Structures are given as structure tokens and as C-alpha cells.
Amino acid sequence: MSKVTIVLLIIAIVMVAVLVVLYFLGKKAEKKKAQQDEQIAAAAQSVSMLVIDKKKLKITEAGFPASVVNQMPKLMRRSKLPIVKAKVGPKVMSFICEASIFDSIPVKKEVKATVSGLYITSVKGLHGSIAQAAPKKKSFRDKLRSKYKETSEALEKEKAEQQKNKKKK
Known part of the structure; x- marks a missing residue:
């Protein structure tokens, strides 16, 4: 064997090993996340609060x-987290x-929030519903992705119809 094929073979083996490790780490992280979600749901309380400010800050700056x-x-x-400053009671x-x-x-509005410790999991308007923010504009990439998805679905439908027509004949 030439040196190039040996090097490519070793690189392929290493990449497969890395993918296997990432797969199992992902499974482990999913289980951990599910367990944390259960704990958050168990400790959840409904609290009315007046939202003063909301920002994305580092935990040390919050x-x-x-x-x-x-x-x-x-x-x-080091990462920025969504932080909400609110008045709960006094x-x-x-x-x-x-x-x-x-x-x-x-x-600057009063809301009813589901809170678990210092973590807000859901929010409802206390006086009526919460006005939804204006939808973000789609990026060029998102537009292309949606067009691709639509055309691929249309092609799949056409293929299915053609197969049905062939079976009928």
C-alpha cells in the first residue's frame, strides 16, 4: 500500500472513533437534560412579577x-445568558x-411566571395575553432552506403519484 492510502485509512478510522464517542456523549447529555427538566418541573411555582428589565449578560455581570x-x-x-430583572412582591x-x-x-408589564428557583420556565400575561414580538426576518439561508424543502416535498409527491399510476397500469 502507498503512504497516501495508509494515511487516509488512519484518518478515516480516527474520524469514525470520534463520531462514536460523540454519539455516546450525546446520549448521556440527553438523559442528563431529561433528568434536569423533571427536577425543574417538580420545583416549579407560579409567581406574579413585574418585569423591570431583560438582557443577555454573563452570569458574573448579572x-x-x-x-x-x-x-x-x-x-x-463565560457565555451570555438571558437574564430578567423583576419585582416579586417588595x-x-x-x-x-x-x-x-x-x-x-x-x-414594564406584570406577568404570571412559572419559576423554579431562579429559573423562569414559562410566562403568561396577568392582565390579558402577552403581545407577541414581531417575527424576525428570514435570513437568506433560511429562505433558501424553505424553498429547498418545498420543492423536495413537491418532487416526492410527484414521484408517489407516478408510482401509483404505474401500479394501476
Whole structure:
């Protein structure tokens, strides 16, 4: 065998090994996430709060106590998290918000939120419904992806019809 084929073979084996390791790490992370979601759901409470401000900040800049910052993984300390400052009763508190609902939280309005510790999992309007934010413009890549998806679905339908017509004949 030539040196090039040996090198390519070794690279292929290493890549397969890396993919297998990533697969099992992903499975493990999924189980861990499911367990954490169960714990969050078990400790959830419904609280009415007045949202003062919302920003994406690093956990160290958000004003959380040192004990909360120390419990966070080191990678999470450097990343920006959706932080909501809200008045709950007489206290002004900072909460970490779920990224999927961060855009739908209204500022300077009273809401009823499902809170688990310092983590907001869902929000409902206290006085009526929450006005949805204007939808974001689709990027060029998203437009191309949606067009591709539509055309591929249309082609699949045409192929299915052609196969039905062949079977009937």
C-alpha cells in the first residue's frame, strides 16, 4: 500500500472513533437534560412579577450571589445568558430565563411566571395575553432552506403519484 492510502485509512478510522464517542456523549447529555427538566418541573411555582428589565449578560455581570456563580459550570460563566430583572412582591430579583421564551417576555408589564428557583420556565400575561414580538426576518439561508424543502416535498409527491399510476397500469 502507498503512504497516501495508509494515511487516509488512519484518518478515516480516527474520524469514525470520534463520531462514536460523540454519539455516546450525546446520549448521556440527553438523559442528563431529561433528568434536569423533571427536577425543574417538580420545583416549579407560579409567581406574579413585574418585569423591570431583560438582557443577555454573563452570569458574573448579572448580580447573582457568589454561591450561585460558583455552582455554574465554568463554560457557562463565560457565555451570555438571558437574564430578567423583576419585582416579586417588595423584592427586586434577577432570574435566569429559558432562551425559548426570552423574546416573548414583555418589559414594564406584570406577568404570571412559572419559576423554579431562579429559573423562569414559562410566562403568561396577568392582565390579558402577552403581545407577541414581531417575527424576525428570514435570513437568506433560511429562505433558501424553505424553498429547498418545498420543492423536495413537491418532487416526492410527484414521484408517489407516478408510482401509483404505474401500479394501476
